[in-house]
Amino acid sequence: MSGHIGKTSRTLIVVPAFNEEGNIRRTINELKGLGRSFDILVVDDGSTDRTAELVKGEDMDLVSLPFNLGIGGAVQAGFQYAARYGYDVVVQFDGDGQHDGRFLAALLNPIAQGDADLVVGSRFLEHLGYQSSFLRQIGIRFFSFLISFLIGLKVTDPTSGFRAYNKKCFSLFAENYPIDFPEPESIMIVHRYGLRVKEVPVKMRGRQQGRSSIRYLKTLYYMVKVSFAMCLDLMKQRGRIS
Amino acid sequence: MSTKMLVIVYCVGLFLLLMELIRRDRLNFKYAGPWIICLLLGIFFGVFDQFLYRMSAWLGFGLTSNFIFFAVLGGFVFLSLLMTLFLCQQNKRNDRIAQQLGILEHELRELKKQNKSSSS
Numbered sequence: 001m002s003g004h005i006g007k008t009s010r011t012l013i014v015v016p017a018f019n020e021e022g023n024i025r026r027t028i029n030e031l032k033g034l035g036r037s038f039d040i041l042v043v044d045d046g047s048t049d050r051t052a053e054l055v056k057g058e059d060m061d062l063v064s065l066p067f068n069l070g071i072g073g074a075v076q077a078g079f080q081y082a083a084r085y086g087y088d089v090v091v092q093f094d095g096d097g098q099h100d101g102r103f104l105a106a107l108l109n110p111i112a113q114g115d116a117d118l119v120v121g122s123r124f125l126e127h128l129g130y131q132s133s134f135l136r137q138i139g140i141r142f143f144s145f146l147i148s149f150l151i152g153l154k155v156t157d158p159t160s161g162f163r164a165y166n167k168k169c170f171s172l173f174a175e176n177y178p179i180d181f182p183e184p185e186s187i188m189i190v191h192r193y194g195l196r197v198k199e200v201p202v203k204m205r206g207r208q209q210g211r212s213s214i215r216y217l218k219t220l221y222y223m224v225k226v227s228f229a230m231c232l233d234l235m236k237q238r239g240r241i242s
Numbered sequence: 243m244s245t246k247m248l249v250i251v252y253c254v255g256l257f258l259l260l261m262e263l264i265r266r267d268r269l270n271f272k273y274a275g276p277w278i279i280c281l282l283l284g285i286f287f288g289v290f291d292q293f294l295y296r297m298s299a300w301l302g303f304g305l306t307s308n309f310i311f312f313a314v315l316g317g318f319v320f321l322s323l324l325m326t327l328f329l330c331q332q333n334k335r336n337d338r339i340a341q342q343l344g345i346l347e348h349e350l351r352e353l354k355k356q357n358k359s360s361s362s
Contacts, residue, residue: 043344063344069337077341084345179337 010088011038011108014078016071016161017095018045021054028058030101031093041081042095045074051095071161072182079165079174090170092163099162100129103202107164110198117169117195120155120187121162121202129203139223143184146227150234151191155199158184162202168241169195184226188233193241246291253284273328276321 013031017024024042031040041061044052046068055062063077075092082090089111093099103121110116123131124140131137136159143158161183165173172193178185190197260277263269287294298309 061348063341063348065340065344067340069340073337073341076337077344080341081345081348 009038011091012082012087013038013040013091013093014075015040015042015093015095016045016074017042017047017051018068019047019049019051020095021049021051023097024051024054024095027095027097028060034101034104041078043074043077045069070180072177072179076173076177079170083171083174088167090165092161094161098204100203100205106200106202110200111164111166116198117166118190118197119164120157120160120197120199122157122160122199123202123204124156125199125201128201130206146230147184147187150230151188153191153197155187155197158187172241178229181222181226185229185233188230192233192236193239246288249288250285253281253288257281276324280317
């Protein structure tokens with residue numbers, strides 16, 4: 001149910017959106033079309049276009065951040081919301097229309113069965129749908145190799161933002177989550193806290209409208225920053241969840 | 243005016259400016275602390291400059307001026323690191339406040355809606 005305070009379901013779908021006026025309505029309709037066994041929260045990350053306005057028109061739960069925090073900050077606001085209202089599971093579902101809602105069940109299964117604390121939807125396990133550009137694939141493979149080299153964990157799609165988190169995992173991230181380019185680093189954090197990561201095959205689509213926030217020089221910054229943060233994470237103390 | 247006097251007057255002047263800024267609540271002590279320490283050191287070495295020569299020789303500097311440049315640059319690097327640290331801390335707090343503000347705003351909106359529908 002939308003437009004409420006508190007939960008009506010055990011699962012919250014967090015949709016981070018920044019300047020997604022061209023995609024957000026389609027994303028919301030897709031999620032609504034899947035049935036109402038979960039709550040949906042759109043986190044508008046300080047958009048300067050009509051994203052928030054369109055979401056309000058859909059009578060949807062909306063958290064509007066006063067300024068742009070970056071994808072990590074927006075998702076973390078969703079985690080905080082979930083922790084505040086006592087949800088059991090959070091699904092991250094990007095507002096740019098790249099994620100396919102039909103794979104939600106596959107993403108939630110390992111959490112429901114208690115096999116994983118974080119489930120990552122991978123487009124490379126069965127090579128379904130849009131496989132990203134050649135340059136991006138190189139970057140993804142690099143991070144995949146780096147994670148495997150640093151912590152011995154095989155993750156084929158570490159940059160995927162199509163993810164499910166159980167309570168233990170999102171409560172941890174509600175307190176501590178990388179603000180910019182968080183996905184690969186968050187896998188390191190999960191591993192550091194002794195939580196389990198699992199990948200499931202999902203299908204992704206190409207971006208329908210608008211442009212990705214990671215372009216040009218930012219790509220280089222992204223690669224360096226994330227690699228550096230991942231290496232530094234190794235030096236941090238092994239955490240424990242109380 | 244001798245160089246020694248110039249250094250002392252400059253450091254004392256800056257020190258008084260800092261005190262005035264703190265007094266007017268334009269600067270708080272937490273952030274002024276490192277500057278105060280630097281200026282007190284400047285005044286101390288300005289008055290007792292023989293310590294500066296001795297320390298410079300002891301550390302192996304050929305010229306005392308080189309030691310002074312090194313100390314001042316080192317001090318500024320340290321101060322800018324401290325400021326970066328404060329900035330990061332503030333940034334984190336801003337992010338957290340923005341997130342909480344967004345959530346609270348949502349709650350308020352929903353409460354208003356509920357209030358409206360229950361009163362009508």
